Amino acid sequence: MNAPANPIKAPALPSSAAPRTPQWYVRVRDYLVQRTLPPVLIGGALLLIWQMLCSGPDAALPPPTQVVSDTWELIIHPFYDNGGNDVGLAWQMLASLERVAYGYLLAVIAGVSLGVLVGQSTWAMRGLDPLFQILRTVPPLAWLPLSLAGFKDSHPSAIFVIFITAIWPIIINTSVGIRNIPEDYRNVAKVLRLNGLEYFHKIMLPAAAPYIFSGLRIGVGLSWLAIIAAEMLIGGVGIGFFIWDAWNASRISDIILALIYVGVVGYLLDRLVAMVGQYVTRGTSAG
Structure with missing residues (x-):
């Protein structure tokens, strides 16, 4: 074969x-x-x-499936407007974000300026630091009655609460960053004979930027926390008052949905500040 x-x-x-x-x-x-x-x-x-814990007949809170069914109209119609305070969750969020934007931006301007002053001047640090340490321990909502008495209006009062809440971590972190600028950087500035504005722009801010943005991230988180609590008391359009109004009407599912939105927006605000910080601090030493 x-x-x-x-x-x-x-x-x-x-x-x-x-x-x-x-x-x-x-x-x-x-x-x-x-x-x-x-x-x-x-x-x-x-x-x-x-879902398993809250599906029983005696459960105090609704399961996620019930939350979705109860709030479906709020989910699919976030921009409805029936007048007054009866508006969609998107408008509630935007109203709160507007207040946070005003208060937070004021805190950034004042906080960075005061932080630079305290970090640069020993006399300013000795005079202002004890005052800052005392004021920053006051709870944010404790300022609300005083701001309402001073401004006679809920809108600027809420902005002031945001401002006074966010400013302290910005001041503290900025001053720490300024005081930790390496001595070599200061010597280079003297050799190059940089004036005050050039030193601030080319040496001080880049070297202290990691510290500054750490304070900015803490500040924006505290701002978002404070506005929710403040709006529960001042009323009007805002996600904080929406949560309080839902509680008074026993709409627990609406509260849960609003809390989810609050958490997502807070996370996005933190990520936004972190992204800006990463872009600005490229090439600088980490704090």
Whole structure:
């Protein structure tokens, strides 16, 4: 019998000819696996636990499925406006964000300026630091009656509460950053004979920027916390008053939905300040 002929094998492709995975696909896959998948899995597990714990007839809180069904109109119509305080959650959020923007920007301007003064001047630090340490321990809502008495209007009163809440971490972190500028930087400024404005722009701000933005991130978080509490007392359009009004009407699902929105917006505000800080502090020493 004749032996079977050996099958002809196709030549192996060189490694350079093997198909390569696109780099964008690898980056997207790694991002989804490392950054997106963990919070999705944990969030799904928490929702499942919530659903199981609150599905009984004696549960004090509604399960997530009931929250969605009860608030479906609020979810799909965020911009409705029936006049007065009866507006959608988007308008409530925008009203709160407007107050936060005014108060926070004022706090940034005043806080960075005072922080630079305290960080540069020993006399200013000795005179102002004890006052700052005393005032920053006053709870934010304790300022609300005084601001209402002074401004005679709820809108500027809420802005003042935001301002007085956010300014302290900005002052403290800015002053620490200024005091921690390396001596070599100061010597270079003397050699180059930089004037006060040039020293502030080219030496002081870049060197202290990591500290400053740490204070700005803390400040924006405190601002968002304070406005929610303040709006519960001053009334009007705002997510804080919406939560308080929902409580008075026993709309627990509306409260839960509003709290979710508050958390998401607070997270986005923190991320926004962090992104600006990363862009500004590129090439500077970390604080």
